[in-house]
Amino acid sequence: MLDKNGIAQRIAQEVRNGWYVNLGIGIPTLVANYIPSGMEVEFQSENGILGMGPFPMEGDEDADLINAGKQTITAMPGAAYFDSATSFAMIRGQHVQLTVLGAMEVSQNGDIANWKIPGKMVKGMGGAMDLVASAENIIVAMMHTNRAGESKLLSNCSLPLTGVACVRRVVTNLAVLDIRDGAFHLVEVAPGISVEQVVAATAGKLVVPESVPEMQIS
Amino acid sequence: MLDKNGIAQRIAQEVRNGWYVNLGIGIPTLVANYIPSGMEVEFQSENGILGMGPFPMEGDEDADLINAGKQTITAMPGAAYFDSATSFAMIRGQHVQLTVLGAMEVSQNGDIANWKIPGKMVKGMGGAMDLVASAENIIVAMMHTNRAGESKLLSNCSLPLTGVACVRRVVTNLAVLDIRDGAFHLVEVAPGISVEQVVAATAGKLVVPESVPEMQIS
Amino acid sequence: MAISKQVKDVTAACSGVESGMTLMLGGFGLCGIPECSIAELVRLGIQDVTCISNNAGVDDFGLGLLLQQRQIRKMISSYVGENDEFERQMLSGELEVDLIPQGSLAERCRAGGAGIPAFYTPAGYGTEVAAGKEVRDFNGKPHILESALTADFAFVKAWKGDASGNLIFKATARNFNPMMAMAGKITVAEVEELVPEGELDPNSVHTPGIFVQRIFQGSGYEKRIEQRTVQSR
């Protein structure tokens, strides 16, 4: 079974040279830690920076330089700043090659719910609805089940949707799954996890091929 | 009767302190020459400059600094450059207080035709359609009659329209006329011009008040 | 001659702001917010305002200061976490909240300033955001119609500015400020540094002065950091 860092590490393997990547808050943010040095990848943060770098050294933090999670960051050589309209022009115009974000629920149709729980304080969707409605390549990073042990991979989302039929791939603590033709397709299992464990933890329609490899993460 | 410079001079009297002004090609361009020094007025050219200044001194011309008429210009202190989308955001968003442009025909309804003559080579509307559709305050600068001596102030335009019900005021070589309630209203006559001459040269519905002052231009 | 927008101070800049108005406020989280104007709005004690702002500040800073005084009737935002007083007022029904996808919020402000009354976007299709909105397919993909946003006053904060109202923002403190400057009937810009006319490179101006009606040099900027994340040396 993977921890959050393991999920991030596995997702990092999806990233290709030359890609612009938008990472959501939480597990997705960790993906940046696992990009091989020397790979040409730039991180976009929707509050207005391309070429986001790591956190600043203590004492170098700048209130005017933050990411979408409001964390102080740095800018890499070749970075650019821009306004929010231009930032979402990049996102909506499909100039960002990969979007990674967390979710509360994902359906076998690729629907995603990650912004609102009825009866609880609603904080807002931020940029998530723009990201999921626009991106061509969306990977969801999340735990396979919620704290009550219930599957988060469902036939239909029970929570209010963030986007419809948009998620391509899900990487959880148990498995990598692709979404197509109205079903989850098991691609890999996490180290030490059996196909049966994934089947038991997946409420939505799951297609299991004859042979399922184990994730290769170091 | 006014010449082109006289028309420009009269229109300059319409300009108020604090206004952003877009001047079209031809007579409108001359208006800039008659703005009192010390008046706070900035000229916008739709190809991407606010704070356009006079032509450069010989030898100082810069191919990268032109106006919408493709003439070499200068920038005043406090100028700003921007792209064409932002430029027309200023125009369409009604941030420009006055637009002055030429016309082939104007109707008593405020319609304007100034871009196309059937059977002749059509060069295009440039920014004129955006300007006339958006501006709240449009003054047309033109000769009262065409080369054939026919009125250019009509009940209906005969040429393809540039915009509908948008012209507020017309300044010609003969008169100043306002357009409202479906008619031209005579406001002033040019020096040496009689009301009768204006009536004779105006084909559209013309309302003449009891007393019509003469333009005060020096 | 350049048009001067310079006013003496924040009091002059906020003259005419009244209860019941719709206000836009730049910033993302606490980054790039118009601190001086917010303080003045608290001092003025205006009531029942609608605030269009990506976020709602924190309990004791940013728009949280207006919330403390219960001056806000409605918030139009994309994300309103990190604010207990906001949560209390929202759950009690004192505060009306309209949540908008962040990209649509930015584009709707730009549209308001650019004379585009409405546009189509895929964001929010199939969600409750689309409720009551026209849906139309383009290139085989459903989009929803979103309308322009404008405000009686827009308050923006820039790094540098001149008397003509030209603005340059710093790093990610730019965020929503340029679009809101476009969309305000009266746009008030506060700047960290008001420089003499002609000192800003016209090629580097982010917001041309035509979008700004009043400008003043702010003071006492706290520029609070919401999430201080650092690497130890």
Add this chain to the structure above:
Amino acid sequence: MAISKQVKDVTAACSGVESGMTLMLGGFGLCGIPECSIAELVRLGIQDVTCISNNAGVDDFGLGLLLQQRQIRKMISSYVGENDEFERQMLSGELEVDLIPQGSLAERCRAGGAGIPAFYTPAGYGTEVAAGKEVRDFNGKPHILESALTADFAFVKAWKGDASGNLIFKATARNFNPMMAMAGKITVAEVEELVPEGELDPNSVHTPGIFVQRIFQGSGYEKRIEQRTVQSR
């Protein structure tokens, strides 16, 4: 690590351009046009292209060079004067011409790059530009629906750029270049000066590199002036 878009020369930059494609070309008149790319398009001899460009050059410069070789099947522009060969081809029916209000042209390119499939504008209402287009009233004023424009290749010209594709334009040579950079499936940027990564101030970048797929340093710029207007000393 930053993504490099740098290619060796204009030939590498134009690789893949084919007959029948839709091309966008930045510039206003002859100001800010991609001179090197145009020369290469002439050399390549591609045919039947659709060019989206605010103007069509003059007889012997700019897009006029492509017109001379009869490489253009259709022009989408706002103003096409100052070009006799253009007039001849248009009147003879060899050349198809789609005239678009300048602001709508700029906004349609931006929309194409920004994933906005369509928007409403008042420009052109009541004129032949509105023929066949949806008309809708907003705030009591009629608007027409305009759709996004995109291109197989966009060719833009900047003053300075870096390997990441970040661009800075000079003065009014900016014009249509930034929006066309956004709207090209493949955007080729030629620059007067290609500077080392990290030399451009990230705060002063006009076109962020994400919109540029290929960049090269141009050479031999003529930068012809169309209307040389000066005051005598």
